[in-house]
Amino acid sequence: MVMPLITAGRLLEVVVARRNTRWAMARGGVEFGRGHYPVMVVLHIAFLAGIVVEIALASRPYVPALTWTALTIVFLANLVRWWCVQTLGPQWNTRVIIVPGLPLITHGPYRWLRHPNYVIVMAEGIALPLVYGAWTTALLFTVANAALLSVRLRTENSALRLATSP
Template structure:
């Protein structure tokens, strides 16, 4: 089971790295089409928090010599569910999905996929993941601390993004 957990952890890191590559490609496309990045200073905080998230899990597991949680099947099921919604959110935005706030003047808001039901589904999913992923590994302090950091980031990110998206309709 520990080998499975190691592979799962590496998979999650690889998934995030691939998403950064996709985001960079989408960023280049949007900027080439006249896109404008809004509040670029915010992005470094996201990179820092998400990088520290993985370091925190590794550190906590190393210090505590944690065992596999009894509720692992529940946490893993929730993780799989979040991945479907995560992919649905990202693919619904297509080339407009990014880890930065970039608007493309003249474009319209995406209102398909989960965006028909909620404004920021990916942010909700990330918040859930920041709790569920550490719980899968028994990193309980990380599960408490990082959703809190996510809420702080969202308190800055969502208003900035909403303001930028509103400008598309002006």
């Protein structure tokens, strides 16, 4: 039951992101990092598909302590993910879009971390596959996501510097 809920959550994120993209562009938003965005989409689709494929092909033992710990992390990660979405409001997006003149958000989870959503993605990238014992997917996604995040963080930090510099 976890995978359908997670997939539904991702689809809801796409709906929210598209709505917020229209909002941002109507206010003069500028998108950064268009080149890496399709790679990110493919990686996240492959992540969910990889879990399903690994469940089907690998015969892994059920380890209750691992499953329940991983499930707790997934649950908490999703609570914080939606806290991020709520905190950023229409500025939240799966794309890097900066609307000129808007202040940097420094409350909610952004009070403690500049990019809390990426910490969430990393935690869930490990935990969600481990709910099912899909450690190969957890490992492959973690490595691929780290490479992608190195590009994504540079892009986003550059965009934020431009947006907040006088």
